[in-house]
Amino acid sequence: MNIIINKSESLMRYLMVHHLSEVIPLYIVNEYPKSGGTWVSQMLAKALNVPFPQNRFPSLRSSIMQGHYLNPWGMKNIVVVWRDGRDIMVSWYYHCLFKHDCGKNAALVDIVSNDLQFKKPEDIRNNLPIFIEYSFTKQRHPRFSWTDFVHQWYQHPGIVSVHYESLHENTVIQLQRVVWELTGKDLEVEKAAKIVEEFSFVRQSGRKPGEVKINSFLRKGVVGDWHNHFSQEAREVFNHFAGNELIILGYENDTTWVNSEEITIATK
Known part of the structure; x- marks a missing residue:
């Protein structure tokens, strides 16, 4: 039963990301694994007031979709998270x-x-x-390497790029920039600061x-x-x-x- 549910969830996510991201709209956080995509997704979901259906079946509504995608076909509203390989x-x-x-x-x-x-x-x-x-x-x-990901997405038109290292250096400013480039809307510094604190490493890990x-x-x-x-x-x-x-x-x-x-x- 779990295998069927997982396959159905994967198919649903694939269809939504590649066919419906502009229509719904969806905000896609794309990364090579372990680049900080979950952290970015959590903060963006709060900033944009949309759900982040991580590890659960997605619904057909505006939300954050985070994953490791190599094929850009049909994808819109994309944030690519980079990290030192x-x-x-x-x-x-x-x-x-x-x-x-x-x-x-x-x-x-x-x-x-x-x-x-x-x-x-x-x-x-x-x-x-x-x-x-x-x-x-x-x-x-995944069935592709970090270099494959870099060559596919580096300078890909229409994406918003953010580096994990820049997020660590000044999370508030980077979150504000990503929201502006993604939506054209301002994120107030006070709200951004509260979001950054809520999803900080210390708050989430206790360390x-x-x-x-x-x-x-x-x-x-x-x-x-x-x-x-x-x-x-x-x-x-x-x-x-x-x-x-x-x-x-x-x-x-x-x-x-x-x-x-x-x-x-x-x-x-």
């Missing part, structure tokens, strides 16, 4: 190898664990180069940014965590598959980061 790899590793306390990623963990057969999943520093290569060449969900809970969807809440986990080999593997995309998105000016001195970042 190196940070994504770290967050995605934990999401794929450790079951959340809510259990919603259990099936994915079983698939990836079976594919990679890591004897010690907690040894992320040694495992990460293999995981990075897997994510760019063999992963089964300060940088305090880790491995089996939580909200694991750490920081920018630049890749510095803590990338070995020299991981840097080289990531650069091989996605070094150019880091430059395209403005996260690096060149490839000197690959051999630069390693640093540790606790919070940012």
Whole structure:
């Protein structure tokens, strides 16, 4: 029964996103996994006063639809959330190898664990180069890589772009900008500030940014965590598959980061 419900929900979302986003209208928050799309969706839903039917069957009304879409066909009102691909790899590793306390990623963990057969999943520093290569060449969900996503959506016409890092730096201003570019309406700074506080990492997780809970969807809440986990080999593997995309998105000016001195970042 659950399989039937899940398939029906996926079909409904597909039809709504690709056929009805302009008519209803829907506001589509699109991301590569672990880029902050849920956070953006929560804040936008509050700012626009529309529902965010996360993990439940959507209804035919104006709402936030968040997902990982590669094919832009028929989609309107799109917010694309970008994040440094190196940070994504770290967050995605934990999401794929450790079951959340809510259990919603259990099936994915079983698939990836079976594919990679890591004897010690907690040894992320040694495992990460293999995981990075897997994510760019063999992963089964989603069936596209971060570089595929970048090339499909970078400079795609008509989208509103927001970077995870910019949101961390000044969430209120970025939320106001996204609402304006998406709807042409002003979001008052007082309302924006209240929304940002309501959906802050501290409020939702009960922890300060940088305090880790491995089996939580909200694991750490920081920018630049890749510095803590990338070995020299991981840097080289990531650069091989996605070094150019880091430059395209403005996260690096060149490839000197690959051999630069390693640093540790606790919070940012």
